[in-house]
Amino acid sequence: MASPTTKSFDLAVLRRVLAFARPYKRRLWSSIALAIVLALFTPVRPWLIQLTIQKYIANEMAEMVIRVTIYQIAFLLLETALRFVFSYLTSWLGQAVVKDLRTTTYKKVLGLNLRQFDRTPIGTLTTRTVDDIERINDIFSDGLIPILADLLSIICVLVYMFATHWQLTLVCLIPFPVLIVATYYFKESVNKSFHRVRNAVSDLNAFVQEHLTGMYIVQAFAAEDREMDRFRTINKEHRDANIKAIFAYSVFFPVVEIVLATSTGLIVWFVTHPNVSSGVITSFILCLNLLFRPLRVIADKFNVLQMGLISGERVFKVLDNDDYTRDTGTHDPARVDGRIDFEGVSFGYTPEHPVLKNVSFSVPPGKTVAIVGHTGSGKTTIISLLNRLYEVGEGTIRMDGVPVGEWKLDALRRHVGVVLQDVFLFSGSVRDNLTLRNPAIPQERVEAAAKLIGMHDFIGRLPGGYDYNVMERGATLSLGQRQLLSFIRALLYDPAVLVLDEATSSIDTESEALIEGAIQTLIAGRTSVIIAHRLSTIQRADLILVLDKGELKEMGTHRELLQKSGFYHRLYEMQFEKKIISAPER
Structure with a gap:
């Protein structure tokens, strides 16, 4: 027998459905x-x-x-x-x-x-x-x-x-x-x-x-x-x-x-x-x-x-799910410098398992910060909190001195461009994936960005060129090609802050050399956050953060961290030794 509570709930659901009528x-x-x-x-x-x-x-x-x-x-x-x-x-x-x-x-x-x-x-x-x-x-x-x-x-x-x-x-x-x-x-x-x-x-x-x-x-x-x-x-x-x-x-x-x-x-x-x-x-x-x-x-x-x-x-x-990102901020400046400040930030995807523990650092406008650490140390979580994909648990994150919660959500994310390791492409043309169907981006800008990355000729050889259908999740392209397309997408949106999350990890040496110059052009005069396992890609960073189990262990330039002979030095030696061991005998 249906309980009175169930019947009253059915009536409540019915009233809500009828409200749409x-x-x-x-x-x-x-x-x-x-x-x-x-x-x-x-x-x-x-x-x-x-x-x-x-x-x-x-x-x-x-x-x-x-x-x-x-x-x-x-x-x-x-x-x-x-x-x-x-x-x-x-x-x-x-x-x-x-x-x-x-x-x-x-x-x-x-x-x-x-x-x-x-x-x-x-x-x-x-x-x-x-x-x-x-x-x-x-x-x-x-x-x-x-x-x-x-x-x-x-x-x-x-x-x-x-x-x-x-x-x-x-x-x-x-x-x-x-x-x-x-x-x-x-x-x-x-x-x-x-x-x-x-x-x-x-x-x-x-x-x-x-x-x-x-x-x-x-x-x-x-x-x-x-x-x-x-x-x-x-x-x-x-x-x-x-x-x-x-x-x-x-x-x-x-x-x-x-x-x-x-x-x-x-x-x-x-x-x-x-x-x-x-x-x-x-x-x-x-x-x-x-x-x-x-x-x-x-x-x-x-x-x-x-x-x-x-x-x-x-x-x-x-x-009725209230676990959504509330867009209550009003800050939407015409110009963004790109200064980033983390002040005592702690966060966990579940309360009992903190991922970040009291992390604090600052990145001046136009500078490049690199974040290194073992898998699961909280590197990607930092960038997810920066553009409010998740809400901060404790502490404050500021961009240009304004807490990210006070920014209009679309303004914040418009000024923070992200290139992820796992690139997602939608079923549709190359052009639609690069512009995300934004009519304000003309074809000339698309081609200019593709030339800067070195992908214009490759796209031109595809059947249909920029109208080529990449199929669901970009199944017809290699992983490296999908990542190169994501670089073009980031360029087109011209963000004040650029985040590269393991962006070159799946690209071969030839492709990496191809985009190295484009990356330097891309990050010039722009605040950049680079997450990388390969330490060779971050040696020119203005600031390197070393994370371990959610804690900020060390902070400094590549040279300064090597001189400390600490956590970063051990990471660097481990990668260097692997390269020597894996090098072919002559």
């Missing part, structure tokens, strides 16, 4: 008005047939039968037209709400703190943004308003039956308690199954999305059979949840047919009553069908409504 309230009220009109139309046909049999067949046979038949045909055409309009209105309303809700949800997803993407599988967010919202459409097209129309139709038919012959009506309704009990248990069973179905769909989407993205790893390590076994397990859960719902349907519909047959039999049994005419008997048989037709589907529609509400609950969990 507010801009379309004229169509909403029109569909409700049509539902009422169609409900009032429901008992008219049985009444006309009763009238035909009871009065006119007995008296003015031919003429009146023709007249009433014409009335019935005209009424049927009118009812059909109204039902078409009703169906179109409810479906249109559902699609309009889905469009607005999907836009609102995707906008919220775009602003979520990155830790949400660290914790939530991409397939789950995809399901909630696309599939779950599509199910909310059913609340309007097959759920709430159609249920209201069916309930009103049932009420109108019952009123007509009681007004015509209340004793026969009571006899017909004797089996109805059985139907009410069956409907309740059917609703509860299917509701639980639909919860399982939605969770299984989410798991399936998450699994398939993750493994299609990582198919190279699956095949490279011959893990196809193991991953197929995992897929079978998830898919079996989806099947079992659906079968349980199918079983409930298989039991419920025969019960409805048995109750209908019993009610019809009771009418036949009651025919011997002297006060019941043949017209009343005929109209009551028609009324039973008009009663049972909505009753057959009302439980199904209620579960469609429940499924929409379940999906709505999942979507509103995304909308």
